[in-house]
Amino acid sequence: MTAPVSTIASGSELPKRILLKLSGEALIGENGYGIDPPVLQRIAGEVAEVVRLGVGVAIVIGGGNIFRGVQGSTHGMDRASADYMGMIATVINGLALQDTLENEGVQTRVLSAIEMKEVAEPYIRRRAMRHLEKGRVVVFTAGTGNPFFTTDTAAALRAMEIRADILFKGTRVDGVYDSDPEKNPDAKRYLELTYDRVLAENLRVMDATAISLCRENDMNIRIFSLVEPGSIVRAVSGEDLGTIVSNRRNVFVEESDD
Numbered sequence: 001m002t003a004p005v006s007t008i009a010s011g012s013e014l015p016k017r018i019l020l021k022l023s024g025e026a027l028i029g030e031n032g033y034g035i036d037p038p039v040l041q042r043i044a045g046e047v048a049e050v051v052r053l054g055v056g057v058a059i060v061i062g063g064g065n066i067f068r069g070v071q072g073s074t075h076g077m078d079r080a081s082a083d084y085m086g087m088i089a090t091v092i093n094g095l096a097l098q099d100t101l102e103n104e105g106v107q108t109r110v111l112s113a114i115e116m117k118e119v120a121e122p123y124i125r126r127r128a129m130r131h132l133e134k135g136r137v138v139v140f141t142a143g144t145g146n147p148f149f150t151t152d153t154a155a156a157l158r159a160m161e162i163r164a165d166i167l168f169k170g171t172r173v174d175g176v177y178d179s180d181p182e183k184n185p186d187a188k189r190y191l192e193l194t195y196d197r198v199l200a201e202n203l204r205v206m207d208a209t210a211i212s213l214c215r216e217n218d219m220n221i222r223i224f225s226l227v228e229p230g231s232i233v234r235a236v237s238g239e240d241l242g243t244i245v246s247n248r249r250n251v252f253v254e255e256s257d258d
Contacts, residue, residue: 014055014237014238015055015164015165015166016055016056016165017055017057017058017132017162017163017164018055018056018058018165018166018168018236019058019059019060019155019159019164020047020058020059020060020169020232021059021060021151021152021155021167021170022059022060022061022062023062023151023170023171024062024063024065024093025062026039026043026170026172026226027040027043027065027096028065034065034066035065035093040096040097040100042229043097043100043226044101044103044104046230046231046232046233047101047104047106047137047232048104048105048106050232050233050236051106051135053236053237055236056132056135058128058132058137058138058139058140058158058159059097059137059138059140060139060140060151060154060155060158061093061094061097061139061140061141061151062090062151063086063087063089063090063091064086064089065089065093066089066093067086067088067089068086079147079148080147080148083143083147084114086143087113087114087141087142087143088114090142090143090151091112091114091116091119091120091142093141094110094120094139094140095119095120097139098139101137107134107136107137108138108139109121109131109136109137109138109139110139110141111123111139111140111141113140113141113142113143113145113146113154114142116142123140123142123145125161125162128158128162132162138162140154140158144157149209150206150207150210152206152209152210153206153213155206155210156206156210156211156214156219157213159214159219160213160217160219166219166220166221166222167214167219167220167221167222168221168222168224168232168235168236169205169206169221169223169224170225170226170232171223171225171226172225172226172227174189174224174228174242175189175190175191175224175225175241175242175243176189176198176203176204176205176223176242177189177190178190189243190203190243191240191243191244192243192244192246192248193205193244193245194245194247195211195212195215195245195247196215199211199212199215205243205245214245218246218247220244220245220246221244221245222235222242222243222244222245223243223244223245224241224242224243
C-alpha cells in the first residue's frame with residue numbers, strides 16, 4: 001500500500017528558516033563510536049545545498065556518539081555531572097561540523113550555552129539572529145546549558161527563539177512507527193501525528209518537554225531518516241518524508257512494498 005501524500009509542509013514555497021536537530025549518533029557511521037568523516041562530509045554537503053537554496057539554517061547537535069549523560073548516571077555518576085559531560089561532547093561535534101561546513105564554503109558560527117570563549121561564541125539570542133540574517137549557519141551546542149534537559153528540548157527551545165518555520169529531526173529511522181520496525185517487520189508508520197497523541201501514547205519522537213514546547217507554540221516537527229543520501233535537501237524542499245507532528249489529524253500509514 002502506497003503512503004498517501006500529506007498536505008502539511010508540502011507547498012511549493014521553501015521555508016525561510018529551519019532548525020535541524022542532529023543526534024550525535026548520526027555522525028557515527030559504521031564506526032560504532034566517535035565521528036565518521038565521510039558521514040560528516042555528506043551531512044555538511046547537504047546542509048550547504050540547503051543554504052544555497054536560500055534557506056536559513058540553524059542546527060542543534062547532540063553528543064551521544066561521544067558521551068551520553070543519562071547512561072553515565074545509570075553507571076553511578078552524578079546526573080548533573082554526567083549531563084555537563086554530555087553537553088561538552090556536543091561542542092566537540094559542533095566544532096567538527098563547523099570545520100566541515102566551512103570546507104564546503106559555508107560561513108558557520110558555533111554558539112555554546114556553556115561559555116567556552118576560546119572555541120565558541122556564547123549563546124546570545126540576538127547574536128544568533130544576526131548571524132542567520134547574514135546567511136551564516138548557526139550551530140547550537142551545549143544543549144540548554146542546564147542538566148536534566150535533552151538536546152531535543154534544546155532544539156525545540158532554539159527553534160522558537162530564532163523563529164524557525166519548522167523543526168526537522170534527522171534519525172536512523174524513516175519516521176515514527178507503532179512498534180520498533182527493526183524488530184517487527186509488520187510495523188506501521190505514521191504519516192502525521194498530533195502532539196497530543198505523541199504524549200498520550202508515549203511515542204518515541206522527542207522527549208515530553210520538547211513536544212509540549214512545540215505544541216504550545218505550534219511548531220511543526222518532521223522526523224525523517226538521515227541514512228539515505230540527499231534526505232535533508234528533500235525534506236526541506238517539501239517532500240513527504242518520514243512523519244510530521246502537528247495539530248492536525250492522525251493518519252496511520254502502512255509502508256509500501258516497492
